[in-house]
Amino acid sequence: MTKADATPVLELTGIGKEFGAIRALHDVDMQVFPGEVVGLMGDNGAGKSTLVKIIAGNFRPTHGEMRFAGSAVHFNRPVDARAVGIEVVYQDLALSDNLTAAANVFLGRELKRKFGPIALLDHKAMAARALELFGELRSETRPDDLVKQMSGGQRQAVAIARTRLSNARLVMMDEPTAAISVRQVEQVLGLIHRLKEQGVAVMLISHRMPDVFAVCDRVIVMRRGEKRADKPIHETSPEEVTALITGAKEAA
Amino acid sequence: MAMPMESPITFSNIGKIRWWQRGLFASQTGYVLLALAALLVIMHFASPYFFTEGNMQNVAKNFSFIAIATLGVTFVIITGGIDLSVGSMMCFSAMITSMVMTELSAPGSPLVHMAVDGKTVLANVPGLILLISLLAGLGVALIAGLVNGFCIAVLGLSPFVTTLGMLSIVRGLGYVVSNGRGSFPGGPDADYFYALTSGDVLGVPVPFIYLVILALTMAVVLHHTSFGRHVFALGGNEKAAELTGIPVVRVKIEVYVICALAAGLQGIIISGWLGSAPANMATSYELNVIAAAVIGGANLAGGIGGPLGAIVGCVLLEVIRNGLVLAQVSSYWQQTLVGVIIILAVLVDRVRSRMT
Numbered sequence: 353m354t355k356a357d358a359t360p361v362l363e364l365t366g367i368g369k370e371f372g373a374i375r376a377l378h379d380v381d382m383q384v385f386p387g388e389v390v391g392l393m394g395d396n397g398a399g400k401s402t403l404v405k406i407i408a409g410n411f412r413p414t415h416g417e418m419r420f421a422g423s424a425v426h427f428n429r430p431v432d433a434r435a436v437g438i439e440v441v442y443q444d445l446a447l448s449d450n451l452t453a454a455a456n457v458f459l460g461r462e463l464k465r466k467f468g469p470i471a472l473l474d475h476k477a478m479a480a481r482a483l484e485l486f487g488e489l490r491s492e493t494r495p496d497d498l499v500k501q502m503s504g505g506q507r508q509a510v511a512i513a514r515t516r517l518s519n520a521r522l523v524m525m526d527e528p529t530a531a532i533s534v535r536q537v538e539q540v541l542g543l544i545h546r547l548k549e550q551g552v553a554v555m556l557i558s559h560r561m562p563d564v565f566a567v568c569d570r571v572i573v574m575r576r577g578e579k580r581a582d583k584p585i586h587e588t589s590p591e592e593v594t595a596l597i598t599g600a601k602e603a604a
Numbered sequence: 605m606a607m608p609m610e611s612p613i614t615f616s617n618i619g620k621i622r623w624w625q626r627g628l629f630a631s632q633t634g635y636v637l638l639a640l641a642a643l644l645v646i647m648h649f650a651s652p653y654f655f656t657e658g659n660m661q662n663v664a665k666n667f668s669f670i671a672i673a674t675l676g677v678t679f680v681i682i683t684g685g686i687d688l689s690v691g692s693m694m695c696f697s698a699m700i701t702s703m704v705m706t707e708l709s710a711p712g713s714p715l716v717h718m719a720v721d722g723k724t725v726l727a728n729v730p731g732l733i734l735l736i737s738l739l740a741g742l743g744v745a746l747i748a749g750l751v752n753g754f755c756i757a758v759l760g761l762s763p764f765v766t767t768l769g770m771l772s773i774v775r776g777l778g779y780v781v782s783n784g785r786g787s788f789p790g791g792p793d794a795d796y797f798y799a800l801t802s803g804d805v806l807g808v809p810v811p812f813i814y815l816v817i818l819a820l821t822m823a824v825v826l827h828h829t830s831f832g833r834h835v836f837a838l839g840g841n842e843k844a845a846e847l848t849g850i851p852v853v854r855v856k857i858e859v860y861v862i863c864a865l866a867a868g869l870q871g872i873i874i875s876g877w878l879g880s881a882p883a884n885m886a887t888s889y890e891l892n893v894i895a896a897a898v899i900g901g902a903n904l905a906g907g908i909g910g911p912l913g914a915i916v917g918c919v920l921l922e923v924i925r926n927g928l929v930l931a932q933v934s935s936y937w938q939q940t941l942v943g944v945i946i947i948l949a950v951l952v953d954r955v956r957s958r959m960t
Binding site for chain 1: 824827828829830833834836837839840841843844845847848849850907908
């Protein structure tokens, strides 16, 4: 993947976050370019989730500046981040089991048709659009099947289709391959490739080294609230990343 | 909702779920509906009086007396909540309605001006007193519903505890305002009131007509509006609903208000049939209402339920009650049987979902 677009979709400069006396993040700089898949790795407590939550608008950074597609942004709530085009696929996927795939994709932004003063759901349009999105992701998912009856890979597809609906420019995925079968992991990695093909920047937060090395263009390693490494994937190795995560190697 | 078949996706290894394994056929509502049909057939052979017009009218009227409140509580149950205050709410709304009606019609009342003809000014406009008293009755339900919703959605109290408290508060208020005596609809509009609550149109009891209209409205709201979709989403996964930007607090308050209004309306209708609103009216009706909803397939864990289930549950309870009377079984058995049916209905559903 070449960095055709020179403007990074996300640019963090000197981001820091303190919770009282605890310094969760310190002076983090990073850039993510369109169509790039960046792996974010680190042990528990390394500051990954704090960083993700700052980008997603859950927390405000104590220091530093965040730029999205070139302009400075300040998020007070997750909705603000979503409005500019940042979507998060949560680890537990945030799906409603009792609803259909299409209903979940459109949850909170349903398509409606006006009948005089009453706005009714446009089931047909939603099913058609959802099918289109699943098609783009090459996932075998029927829009009118209940999520409860779906495999882990299909659920991921539903959660990711939701981000496509809003034309997100940056998708952050929190441990998408943590609790699913080998075959489904392959599907999910495929989904990440689809996003990338469409010029979406993806941040993959994962503990699973093989997955990160399979899809990512670049890997960022966090340790003790600081960024310890930021390398193209082909210039590093699982051994080096492991050493960076555990602290056997301080920085690279 | 036909799916476009020119889809680029081929489903190589994911089978389509058969029609009889989805929708109504795979739901508890479907099974209970079957059981109900079987029961009707049995009743037909057991008693020659069962399918007479009079008895059918009677059954239709009786189940309508809890079915409207059941529709309301079904909304709450779908979101994963519970409302125990419906019985008290029925009583209080009915009581306020008839008290306001009587008070506004009474010549000596300090609240109203007298017209020259010796009647109150309001009484000279036909139906105005009725309208005001109905609005007053539903108004108190609205307030109680708002308080329930506020405590549960904003303060984060548990629905069980909040509505248990409201059960007691509203029942207590009923005793306070009536001094324990209850109240009677009165004044010039009382005849309209009785016609609207316990009359019939072409042999069909009016409560049944209201029920059908409300149930159809509810079906449209639940399945064809974003509010209904959000109600289901809330019951399915509240955290997900919140993360996807659904106004969780507003939807929750709305369902408790809907439930309270349905209970209030139900109470007003019952008082029209009873001809009064005694202070102990509809005591423990909340249990019948919740039982009917659960038998009809509403899942107390949230996410599942609908108007058809609510009505089927109510009809089943009423047919059993009616059947036991016709079969000359002691009516004391009724409650026992209802309990057995609640457990059976849920058990059948559990066995079925284990099998698939």
